[in-house]
Amino acid sequence: MCGIVGYLGERDSLPIILNGLKRLEYRGYDSSGVAVYNGSKIVSCKSKGKISKLEKQLQKRKNISGGIGIGHTRWATHGEPNDVNAHPQFSNSKKLCLVHNGIIENYSTIKQKLIKEGFSFDSETDTEVLVNLIEYVKHKKSVKLGEAVQIALNQVIGAYALAVIDNEKPDEIVVAKLGSPLCIGIGEDEHFIGSDVTPFIEYTKNVVYLEDGELAIIRNHKDTFFRKISDNSLISPTINKLELSLDKIEKQGFDHYMLKEIYEQPKAIKDTLRGRLNVSKGIIKMSGMDDYINKFLSAKKITIIACGTSWHSGLVAEYMFEKIARIPVEVEYASEFRYRDPVIESDDIVIAISQSGETADTLAAIKLAKSRGAFVYGICNVVGSSIARESDSGSYTHAGPEIGVASTKAFTTQMTILYMMAVKLSKSKGVISEKLYHKYILEISNIDKKVHTALSSNNVIKKIAKEFLKATNCLYLGRGYNFPIALEGALKLKEISYIHAEGYPAAEMKHGPIALIDENMPTIVIATNKINYDKIVSNIQEIKSRKGKIFAIVSKGDKEVKEVADHVIEVPHSIESITPFITVVPLQLLSYHIAVMLGKDVDQPRNLAKSVTVE
C-alpha cells in the first residue's frame, strides 16, 4: 500500500522520481505527489488520481528540479483521496517534507499534544502528524534531522516506511522502516529510495533492504549511516546484488500487465521447476526443504497462512498434501489466524504463502507462529521481501515481477511449489509407490505444456465474455481440487470487473445459492473432474431447469456436459490433482476480457493495491 521513491545525487531528481512512481503505481493510485529541493527551498506538486494527472500538473510548473527529491503514490488510509491529503506532507514551518507508507495508530493522541504546542493541520492524514512530531522534537531537543526522526519514531505506534527531507539540510534524506518495505539503491555518488527496487533497476544493481526498526541517514558524497531506531546504535548493512532487469517489468506488446502475466504462466512454471525437478533421475530437490526434511516428517500437521489468491493456492495445497502425502492440513486467512489464539505447537510446520512477501497480515501471522515455536516455511515471489526474510526457510516461486493487481502467474507458480512439496513429502514419508511417485514427477514436468494449451482457448473465451456484460452476479462452482479454483475465478471477476461473484463447492449450491439462479445469473462450472463427474452433471441440470445459463470448463472431448451447457471451454486432459493449474487459466482470461469489454482499469482496479502492507 502506497509507494515511496527518493533520489539524492547529481542528476535532476524529478524525472527519476516520476518514473519510479509509475513503476510503483501498482501499490496505490488514488493520489500522488513529489517534492524537490530546488536550490533555495523544497517545492512540491500533488494531485488526486493517477500519476498521469500529476505529470500534467507538473508540465505547468517550472521551478521543480534539483538533485534531491521524494515522491509518493497513495492508497488512502487516513483521509479521502484528494490533493490536500496526498503526500508529501510538510511540517508547519514548511522546512521538513515527508512521504510515508503505513499507518501511525496513535496519531490522534500525538496530534492533540501537538495542537496544544501550537501546531496546526491542513490534512486529515497521520503523515502530517508524523512530520510535525519530527519538527517538534528537532526544535525542542535542538537535534539534527536524523536524531529527531529517531526520537519521534520511538513515540509512534504503527507501521511505516518513510523518507524525509529538510530545507536546512539539502544534501540529506532520512529514511526509516517498520512493517512496510523500503530499500536503498546505491549508485556512484548517488542514492535511490524505493518501496521496492523497480524505481532504480536501470541505475544500480546494489541494494540495501532496510530491516524493521532501522533508520538510514543518506548524504551526498558522504557516508550513509544505518542506525537502530530503538537506541540509535550503528549497524552495518548488507549490500545485495540485484538480478532483476528492466525488460521483465515492461508490457512487451501486451495491452495490459495482467494479460502478459497470464501468458507468461508456462514460462513462469518452467522457471519455478528449473533446478528442482529432475525427471530422468526422479528427484525433486528443494534446498529450503531438504535441509529441514526431518522437521516436515515429524510435524503432526501443517498450517497454511495466506491472504486472497495466495490463500486459494493454500486451499489447493490442502488437497495435495492430504491426498498425496497424507498429512493433515489447515488453511487459514492470515488476518484471522493472527488474532485467533491458534493452537500451534513447537513441532508444527506453518507454510506462509505470499506473492509480494509484504502482506501485513501474513507477516504478523508468521511472527505469531514463530513466537509459539513453529517452523515457518515461506513461499514468496519477491526476492528479499519481508516474508522471505522472516521465514525460517522457504522457496521462491521465480514467476518474475507480477505487476497487474490481479494475481495470476503468482498463483500457478505457488501451486507448482506446493505440488512439488507434497510429492516430495509423500516419497520421504514412504506413503507412495515408486510407480505413482514417478507418474507424479512426469505430470509435474508437463504442467507448463498443458497450461500453454489451455491458453489457446483465448478466442473462444473472448466471444463468451460478451455474454457477461449485463450480468450483475455470477456463480462459480467446482468440486474437490477445483473448489478453490471456483473461489479464485470469482475473486478474479470481482476485483477487475466489479461484477459480484461467488465461488461454491458445486454440491453446496442446493443449500442456498440455488435460490439466486434465474436467466440473468450466469453460472461457471468447472466440470473436468473424473471423480463426482455425474454429480456435477446433475448440478448443471438443476441449474438449467431453473433457466440458469451454464458456462462449463470441460476436458477435451467431453460429451455429456457439452450437451447441457450453453457454452463450453475445453482444456487438456490431466490427472485430477493437476487440473487446478489448467482450469484456472480460462477463468483468468474470462475475467480479463469481461473487464476490458466493460472498460475497467484491468491492471489498477479501484480501491485495490498490489501489496497490502496495512492491516
Ligand code: M6R
Ligand atoms: O502478495 P500476497 O500474495 O500476500 O497478496 C495477497 C492478496 O492481497 C492478493 O492475492 C490479492 O487477493 C490479489 N489482488 C488477488 O488477485
